[in-house]
Amino acid sequence: MEGTSNLAGGGAAAPAPGRGGPGTAPPVEGGARRAVRGHRRRGRVLPGLAAVLAVALLVAACGTAGSSGGGGPAGTPAGAADGGGAGGGSGTGATGDCSQRPGLAGVPPLPREVTVKIAEDGAPSGAGFYIATEKGYFRDLCIKPEFVSFESSAYMLPALAADQVQVAGGVLSVGLWNAIESGLELRIIATKGENVPGRSYFNLTVAADQADAIKDYADLKGKRIAITAEASLDEQFVDLALQHAGLTRGDVQYVIIRSFGDMNAALANGAVDVAMHIEPLITQAEEQGILKRFGDAGRDYAPGFQIAEVLASPQFVADKELSQRFMLAYVKALRDYNDAFIRRDEAKMADIIPIMTKYTALKDPALWKKVYVPGLNPDGRLNVESLKAQLEWYRARGYFTGQIDLDQVIDLSLVDYAVQVLGPYDAGR
Known part of the structure; x- marks a missing residue:
């Protein structure tokens, strides 16, 4: 395009999409292939769908959804397995008696432990997942988080739609919108990144x-x-x-x-x-x-711009016994994060920074006190109007030509539940 040039490493020409560079589309493999419905001819995935799935989600502090360290090879979820959730729904095999777990905020634990696979890449905006894990909020509700790895979003998105992975961190890119418009059923359920006014990351x-x-x-x-x-x-x-x-x-x-x-x-x-x-x-x-x-x-110039989101499989969202508890733990963790990095509570910082250095590439505790961190709404809410505006921006420039009913994609019932249990966050306390 006129007015645009390509550099790699600040000097060399970047590889062209589709020729071994970032836009190359790997095949959709394994059980994830079953999630692509209505887009097959003679036993193969249509090239158009493969192409849109290959559009990478923005690799920011928000991260490329599902490229977490330590996981399965070539886009396979680490430890992927079929199995039922709390009520035979989402999540992998329920095991272990949880009768002695304390629950959280008055909500009892699941009767048996359920593994929830989370595609997350160690981005700082995944703090809610990391804190809920390390502080024991998931454990207290008898949820076992398992972080999984994907080679690219071209693998992750179909795996999420197929419920091989239940939850993922992602970015609101045209690749995501094209994937949804092309037939993948996904749900956007919570925030995972926005700029804090005056301290934009x-x-x-x-x-x-x-x-x-x-x-x-x-x-x-x-x-x-x-x-x-x-x-x-x-x-x-x-x-x-x-x-x-x-x-x-x-x-x-x-x-x-x-x-x-x-x-x-x-x-x-x-x-x-x-x-x-x-x-x-x-x-x-x-x-x-x-x-x-x-x-x-x-x-x-971009107040309230929603940068990243938490995605989930429809099966996970439908399993309310599991998904409501998961979101309760996630929102509880977001509040710890806000206490530490937005309210600048020194005691909370001392508690949370070691968790962030464990899960992210930023290992210097002192630097965590200096960097502008991703904003994470302490009630888990995302800016729906921002999502609508972004879609219109892509349409106006010809990057996206499809139609998406956002009311069918966005489901805020889980964050509503978490806030009902915890009460609204009090930033001034």
């Missing part, structure tokens, strides 16, 4: 040597701006920033750098002037003198 940055020249959004005109892909959340955010300044796409040059990890090098060596970037790489590079944080997305 997904934000524009400028090269240190450009900081004096780029002081206002209007100064973006004529600049080279790095994004990981077109038709992405990156592009949406930059587009909103340009609109904020009265600019258009034609006023800037997009440079495609496939990995956030390569953007610091591109900023340092002058390959780009600006990058749509992510924590903790922003803080690390700022301390190294490579870049400066530019404005604030959550405050200036």
Whole structure:
């Protein structure tokens, strides 16, 4: 596309989609293949569906859904197995007497332990899963979380629809919308990432040597701006920033750098002037003198923008005995996270930071006190209006041409239940 160039590692040409690069579509294999309904001809998955499933979910602190460390090979869920949940529904084989478990917030545990497979990649925005695991909230309700690994979302999404995996962390990308529109039945059930106004973790940055020249959004005109892909959340955010300044796409040059990890090098060596970037790489590079944080997305031009979400299989959501308890533990954990990182409670930080260093790639406890962390609504709620606006943005640019009834995809009944049990979060306590 005109006005766009490709860089890999800040200099080399990035591989073209479909030729061994990020857009290459691996086959849908195993039991996951059964989840693709109404899109088969003569025993094969239609190429169009394979292509849309291959569109990667944004790899941010939100993470690529389901690429967690330590799991099955080539997109197979680690330890994948069929089996019934609490009432013969979702989840894998119920085992072990739970009569001595304490339950949580007055809700008794399941009668027998149920394993719930979670596709999560160690992203900071997966904090709710990690904290609920380490603090014993899942265990107290007789839920055994199992984190699983996938080679790509092309494997994860069909596995989730087939209930081989019950829960996944994902990003609201055009790939997700295309997969749903093409026949995969998935549910969006809770938040998993948004910017905190004034402390946005997904934000524009400028090269240190450009900081004096780029002081206002209007100064973006004529600049080279790095994004990981077109038709992405990156592009949406930059587009909103340009609109904020009265600019258009034609006023800037997009440079495609496939990995956030390569953007610091591109900023340092002058390959780009600006990058749509992510924590903790922003803080690390700022301390190294490579870049400066530019404005604030959550405050200036994308307030309330929903970045990531918790996905679930329809079978899991329908098994209320299991899914309501899972969400209760998840929301309880989100409140611990908010106490620590948003309210800045020192005692809570001391409790939660070791959990985050255990599960994520950011191992420096001191850095956790500096980085701008993902916002995670303490009641688990997501911004439905933001989802609608994102769909319209993709449609307006021709990236998405299908029709999705969001009322059939979004199910907030589980977070409603959790808040009913726990009460609304009191941020001022």
